[in-house]
Amino acid sequence: MGTTSNGDRPWESCHTVYTNAKAGMDGVDKEKVQRVIYEMSKGSKYFENEQRKDAILKEKIERMQAQCAKLTEKDIEKFQMVADKRIEELESSRDLSKIWLHSDMDAFFAAVETLENPSLEGKPLAVGSMSMISTANYEARKYGVRSAMPGFIAFKLCPELVLVPVSFDKYVHYSEKTRKVFRRYDPNFIATSLDEAYLDITEICKGRGVTREKVAEELRKAIYEETALTCSVGVAPNRLLAKVCSDINKPNGQYVLLNELEAVLTFVSSLPIRKIGGIGKVTEHILRDGLGISTCEDMLRKSAYICGLFSPSSVDFFLSVGLGLGNTETPQLRLRKSISNERTFSSTDDQSLLFKKLEETAEALSDDLQKESLFGRTLTLKLKTSSFEVKTRATSLQKFIQSKEHIFFHASKLLRAELPLSVRLIGLRMSHFGEAESHPADPTQRTLGSFFTEGTSAGRETISEPTVDHLDEEEESTTDLAPPSSTQQGAVSWLNDYICSLCGYELPPSFLKERQEHSDFHLAEILQKESPTPPKKRRKPTSNGSKHIPIEFFFDRTKEK
DNA sequence: GGGGGAAGGACCA
DNA sequence: TTCCTGGTCCTTCCCCC
Numbered sequence: 249m250g251t252t253s254n255g256d257r258p259w260e261s262c263h264t265v266y267t268n269a270k271a272g273m274d275g276v277d278k279e280k281v282q283r284v285i286y287e288m289s290k291g292s293k294y295f296e297n298e299q300r301k302d303a304i305l306k307e308k309i310e311r312m313q314a315q316c317a318k319l320t321e322k323d324i325e326k327f328q329m330v331a332d333k334r335i336e337e338l339e340s341s342r343d344l345s346k347i348w349l350h351s352d353m354d355a356f357f358a359a360v361e362t363l364e365n366p367s368l369e370g371k372p373l374a375v376g377s378m379s380m381i382s383t384a385n386y387e388a389r390k391y392g393v394r395s396a397m398p399g400f401i402a403f404k405l406c407p408e409l410v411l412v413p414v415s416f417d418k419y420v421h422y423s424e425k426t427r428k429v430f431r432r433y434d435p436n437f438i439a440t441s442l443d444e445a446y447l448d449i450t451e452i453c454k455g456r457g458v459t460r461e462k463v464a465e466e467l468r469k470a471i472y473e474e475t476a477l478t479c480s481v482g483v484a485p486n487r488l489l490a491k492v493c494s495d496i497n498k499p500n501g502q503y504v505l506l507n508e509l510e511a512v513l514t515f516v517s518s519l520p521i522r523k524i525g526g527i528g529k530v531t532e533h534i535l536r537d538g539l540g541i542s543t544c545e546d547m548l549r550k551s552a553y554i555c556g557l558f559s560p561s562s563v564d565f566f567l568s569v570g571l572g573l574g575n576t577e578t579p580q581l582r583l584r585k586s587i588s589n590e591r592t593f594s595s596t597d598d599q600s601l602l603f604k605k606l607e608e609t610a611e612a613l614s615d616d617l618q619k620e621s622l623f624g625r626t627l628t629l630k631l632k633t634s635s636f637e638v639k640t641r642a643t644s645l646q647k648f649i650q651s652k653e654h655i656f657f658h659a660s661k662l663l664r665a666e667l668p669l670s671v672r673l674i675g676l677r678m679s680h681f682g683e684a685e686s687h688p689a690d691p692t693q694r695t696l697g698s699f700f701t702e703g704t705s706a707g708r709e710t711i712s713e714p715t716v717d718h719l720d721e722e723e724e725s726t727t728d729l730a731p732p733s734s735t736q737q738g739a740v741s742w743l744n745d746y747i748c749s750l751c752g753y754e755l756p757p758s759f760l761k762e763r764q765e766h767s768d769f770h771l772a773e774i775l776q777k778e779s780p781t782p783p784k785k786r787r788k789p790t791s792n793g794s795k796h797i798p799i800e801f802f803f804d805r806t807k808e809k
Numbered sequence: 810g811g812g813g814g815a816a817g818g819a820c821c822a
Numbered sequence: 823t824t825c826c827t828g829g830t831c832c833t834t835c836c837c838c839c
Contacts, residue, residue: 398826
């Protein structure tokens with residue numbers, strides 16, 4: 249979006265407001281769509297934040313260009329040697345023995361809704377809400393409506409749009425039906441979402457002596473017979489290319505790339521980098537404007553610059569893309585690494601409301617952890633401010649926790665440190681999973697919950713007994729330190745019947761629940777005097793400037809070599 | 810200097 | 823009036839050993 253030089257047509261340089269990367273959007277009146285989105289967005293907090301991010305990106309690219317210009321002939325020669333060696337190594341790892349198929353359901357959520365309500369047939373349809381659209385059918389895409397677009401903008405683009413809410417259960421039901429079919433072709437198929445999957449069809453092709461085209465056709469037919477829904481399929485020697493291929497003849501089509509080196513290299517030579525999974529809007533922009541790379545082949549032509557500017561893992565990824573290499577092995581069963589829950593609401597700086605939202609989120613996260621029998625020790629609080637800036641704050645504990653009470657207890661500490669703040673989203677994420685050390689619960693053990701319910705305000709129900717994960721020993725040992733009197737509503741007394749004696753926070757006497765919560769936080773602080781992990785020194789507070797990714801890092805590497 | 814935690818961000822469906 | 827949710831991976835900064 250960002251700063252623009254074409255004054256009377258500012259939307260034209262608004263690269264964040266429009267993308268036709270989605271299938272079915274060719275032939276859309278791009279300029280009109282861009283103008284409408286710009287008009288609807290400009291001046292909003294969201295738009296301002298996008299401009300801020302754009303400005304950072306622009307600066308990053310300019311610095312990159314400047315540093316590129318500084319590279320001497322000798323530097324470039326040296327990096328070219330490094331690049332050539334790496335390309336040779338990557339090339340030697342090429343495996344053309346596998347046949348991968350990528351299946352992608354066509355406008356899945358919208359197709360399911362139409363199937364269940366045939367009166368929607370032929371109408372422009374989107375699934376989602378006024379805030380956000382999940383899927384748009386092909387009729388709606390003709391108007392520029394697409395997923396990840398807010399509904400109110402979609403209506404501006406297409407006033408006759410039908411908007412239906414997301415019904416996740418329905419999609420899971422149909423997804424299960426598709427998976428039944430996938431299992432017949434590859435019992436170890438990899439599902440990447442409800443509507444996408446990768447299948448290794450090497451054995452099916454060999455065993456039955458049929459072509460990959462035939463298998464693709466057969467699979468699409470089987471999916472249709474099973475679900476009455478269409479899908480698109482891509483077949484290629486690796487998963488990266490199979491995904492690109494499945495997008496080529498969307499909807500209800502297929503594209504097959506042969507397992508021949510020549511065919512692969514020809515295929516990627518003119519392929520736009522944005523078609524590659526893993527290269528999104530930002531990376532495309534950096535590569536295109538920073539290094540003049542817009543096709544996969546350009547990755548090889550500019551390999552010296554790539555080696556000079558990016559980290560080893562990025563270099564490997566970019567060069568692999570240039571060579572048309574991708575994963576060919578079925579990965580080992582991968583365990584979940586984190587689990588999270590977040591909710592967006594109307595922006596508020598009302599602290600009691602924020603803690604209420606936090607408590608709800610803690611409960612939802614705890615429910616999810618319990619469903620999967622998981623205990624975690626790193627808790628991350630995510631906040632989106634009313635200006636759309638995202639902050640995350642994490643804490644790592646000594647023990648693994650799961651209960652709502654423990655999550656809320658630790659999350660509250662993280663949130664309090666950020667207040668006052670106007671917030672529109674609160675999220676909690678649990679990671680670093682492991683075994684809880686002290687369950688099942690010893691009924692005689694005193695817990696955080698019992699401390700609150702017995703020690704501070706008998707009969708209250710704000711915090712219930714944790715059932716599985718117990719209070720840390722350190723926490724427990726501190727529970728006797730300062731048992732607050734119940735007449736003080738916990739650790740706090742209220743000066744002039746209004747002001748918190750510990751922090752000066754003001755709450756009217758009638759705000760009983762809020763006062764109780766406030767008191768609980770101070771209690772929590774007392775309990776945490778001997779914190780499970782000593783608080784680490786916080787990173788320097790990030791100013792706007794320091795949020796930039798320091799490009800010099802890349803060029804320090806230049807000097808090293 | 811390496812390992813690991815924290816914070817931020819890109820990307821995906 | 824309204825710009826999501828839940829997940830993974832990567833990078834950088836920083837502390838500690």
